[in-house]
Amino acid sequence: MELSVDRERCVGAGMCVLGVPEVFDQDAEDGRVLVLDAEPPPGRRASVRLAAGVCPAGAITVRE
Amino acid sequence: MHHHTPPPHPEPVTLPVNRTEGCPFDPPAELARLREERPLTRLRYPDGHMGWLATGHSVVREILADRRFSSRQELLHSPIMDLGELPPAMVGDLTGIDAPEHTRYRRLLIGSFTVRRMRALTERVEQITTEHLDAMEREGPTADLVEAYARPVPALMICELLGVPYADRELFQDHAATLLTQSADEQERDTALTALHEYLRNLVLAKHTEPTDDLLSDLTAADLTDEELTGIGSLLLVAGLDTTANMIAHGTFALLSNPDQLAALRADPDLADQAVEELMRYLTIADPGVRAALEDVELDGQLIRAGECVTLSLQAANRDPSRFPDPDTLDLRRKATGHLGFGHGIHQCLGQQLARVEMRVAIPALLARFPSLRLAVAPEDVPMRAATNIYGVERLPVTWAPVTWDEGEADGAQRRP
């Protein structure tokens, strides 16, 4: 799985952090998304896909 | 690929707003019929504008995420009442502008509303809820839950976060309520907005000279004019005062009306996060949204022309059976993630993580404190708010007196068949 985020698009809603805190965080200063684990283990990939799906700004891209 | 072409256009509809009597939790029944027939249909607006109404989950979500649809206030028409031509949004009002102006404001704010920062407020929310539950207990065993609990808890939180003295609430609470009342006319709205801005403007000036440890003081250091900061402060105050309050009160009403769900939540505190999401979906108190097409857009086999408005029924979308099976049932165990109760797209609620922390603490704490909590009036006698952008109860009379035999009977009779 290839995970990438577009910090220019991110609106800091925090849905990704809420869903998969092991993989996503928000920068303490600017509030925008940070990736903690760009190669999530297989057991976590379904929830990463879900996070990409609910991100309100379309800022998360997942390639299998 | 096969494209499903809807049958020729029926007569345009007007926005259904009347709920079925005795169903305070369900959207107007007409919305479900429209969603089934045509999730994107023509809508006649009260000012004569001919636009659209979106009721299906996928089409509502798609439009909210599509930047060809604008939030600019001067392009919008109200689906509720004839407001004439709308002026551009007030300076600092994030909800009525598009990127890149919106991006600039939003970026200045999101660092202060992250999941982590809001979770760090959990303890403070717990303190405030405990104080209010203590007061209820002292003054009980009956209370209006709105006045005693649901309203003050989020109000105190947003005041502390912004650095607005809670003691001043007489100066802003009523004005904030007026701004969210759909039936308020232009003059009432203007008066309320002017008063609110006046109050915030003075506060912003005070923060310049004597900064305190709060968001408004922090923002005086940002690249914002005083007028912008006044506008942003007003928006945050209004949004923080009247939203979560309604979720706490109306959410409690919903739980008391669904004893099996109430029991499930009492029995399993780990259910609280999911319960909050499901209550957000089920109640969808902030509704509807409106956007205007900036160019011709083809959607669902239909052509939305540049300039036409689309009303987005978040409550219809959140009850769409193609997205949420058995949508009209409150089911705290379902996965409600993906609901549109906080909106979607670049305007998705800025305060959602604060609201989550507040609801997550306040609702379970109330249930834990009063194991015999129940309505003090018949459900049909709970006064519902009418004509506001934020739905909920006007008052929620509750009691936690020991159950007498007579009352036990009455309580049993209140349950849904």
Ligand code: HEM
């Ligand atoms: C459960 C309570 C809440 C609900 C149901 C709710 C709902 C919503 C919805 C549906 C939107 C999107 C509006 C649009 O698309 O134009 C929104 C935006 C917003 N909300 Fe909330 N909200 C809640 C709590 C709060 C709180 C506590 C705050 C306080 C900080 C807040 C601040 C905002 C702001 C500033 C926006 C505008 C964001 C933007 O345009 O970028 N909300 N809210």
Ligand code: SF4
């Ligand atoms: S869900 Fe999307 S918009 Fe929200 S913080 Fe994560 S990446 Fe940013």
